[in-house]
Amino acid sequence: MTSHPTPHKGFKADAINQIQHVFIKDLELMAVIGVYDHEKTNPQRVVANIDITVREMPKVADQIEHVVCYHQVVKKIQALCKDGHVNLLETLAENIAEACLADKRILALRVRLEKPEALREAASVGVEIERLQTNSQS
DSSP, rough: OOOOOTTTTTOOOOOTTTEEEEEEEEEEEEOOOOOGGGGGGSSSSEEEEEEEEEEEOOOOOGGGGGGGOHHHHHHHHOOOHHHBHHHHHHHHHHHHHHHHHSTTEEEEEEEEEEEHHHHHHTTTTEEEEEOOOOOOOO
């Protein structure tokens, strides 16, 4: 049986449970996203924060292929943002989660997306989702 990190502590490094935490903070993207007419053609700034929970490998060799590479994660996210119009931040967050969870080493992740220019009255608006790997390796 594969154990999953609990939501309240799953996004922190944990030596006892051999969990490491990979994160991408304040990634700035341009995306055509939104339900209003002006949002369907004009790219707007989206800020992403991605928290990834990974089971630690017994003794990681000093080679990139032995870890979840944050650069590859960023490239996946950038490609999704260039893939065309999406109505909702929720949809983009789900697409990012699905793309990341294709890597079976990832046990769980949290995706937080913000649109900083969406409302004049707010610093930003956004959504945060948390997803678990359904078929992770033991």
